[in-house]
Amino acid sequence: xxEETAKKILDKVRDDYDAIAEYFSxxxxxxxxxxxxxxxxxxxxxxxxxxxxxxxxxxxxFAGLAIEYEGIDVSGxxxxxxxxxxxxxxxxxxxxxALALPYEGDEFDAVLAVAMLHHVPSxxxxxQALREMHRVLKPGGRLxxxxxxxxxxxxxxxxxxxxxxxxxxxILGLTDLDYNDVWHPWKRGPVKVDRYYHDFTVxxxxxxxxxxxxxxxxxxxxxxxxxxxxxxxxxxxxxxTICRKKA
Numbered sequence: 514x515x516e517e518t519a520k521k522i523l524d525k526v527r528d529d530y531d532a533i534a535e536y537f538s539x540x541x542x543x544x545x546x547x548x549x550x551x552x553x554x555x556x557x558x559x560x561x562x563x564x565x566x567x568x569x570x571x572x573x574x575f576a577g578l579a580i581e582y583e584g585i586d587v588s589g590x591x592x593x594x595x596x597x598x599x600x601x602x603x604x605x606x607x608x609x610x611a612l613a614l615p616y617e618g619d620e621f622d623a624v625l626a627v628a629m630l631h632h633v634p635s636x637x638x639x640x641q642a643l644r645e646m647h648r649v650l651k652p653g654g655r656l657x658x659x660x661x662x663x664x665x666x667x668x669x670x671x672x673x674x675x676x677x678x679x680x681x682x683x684i685l686g687l688t689d690l691d692y693n694d695v696w697h698p699w700k701r702g703p704v705k706v707d708r709y710y711h712d713f714t715v716x717x718x719x720x721x722x723x724x725x726x727x728x729x730x731x732x733x734x735x736x737x738x739x740x741x742x743x744x745x746x747x748x749x750x751x752x753x754t755i756c757r758k759k760a
Contacts, residue, residue, distance in 0.1 A: 515689050519638055525709065527587040529699070529706040530586075530590070531588050531590040533702065533704050534590035535594075537591070537699075538567070538591065539701075543570060544574050547740035550740065550753065559622035560580070560623075561582050562625070562646075564585055564624060564626045564642075564646060565585075566592075566595060566606065566625075567586055567588075568591055569584050569595035569599045571625055572601075582605070585606070585608070586609075611630075611642040612641050614648070621654060622650075622655070623655045624656050628660065629660075630660050652758055652760045654757065655755060655757050656757070658754040659752065660713050661713065662713065662715075665751075672712060676693065679691075680692065694709070715752055722756050728756060731753075732754045732756075734753075
């Protein structure tokens, strides 16, 4: 993917979430079951950074732990909703990009990236985002992610068609998208947008995490319904990743 194309998609991702923020926030009131595992990686007093925090719903995972929670998102509209939902002296929200996190190195005990990295176009920028998350983690700190799985059975037929269209489009010079890039329509509310996703395979995501300097702790495909490890035909929806910065 050319850098010009990637930058245009980055702008579109921001603008799309600003446009659908009200209705998107209504669908994101509680953490997904796959996120429950992340609570075990955080202890009282930790500093936690939520990259792509949306409306800040992940903060609920750590109720009672007295953590310092920092949320950042490219969408100003989602950050505005986060600030109205979570009023706590240990919580702070700001607008910013995962590609240039506005924090010093070695600041956080844990970084969350829930359903965020798959909205970052081009391998170059995905690796840049992971390196930024690695930079702001303390030695021994944990990165906790969920990302869309390419072979999710719910979307596999549609994804095969989209992948074939991208493959032949690249051959014919009709598209500059990367393989495994797809557009998924948002249909809730009056605003209709096609959201950009890069659907990952386990191998690709593992390779990127290692290239960014992380040590792998655990990676598995999980069901969105109950968050448990799943086989392909039993609702394999998201890749759950837990990795560490070397101590």
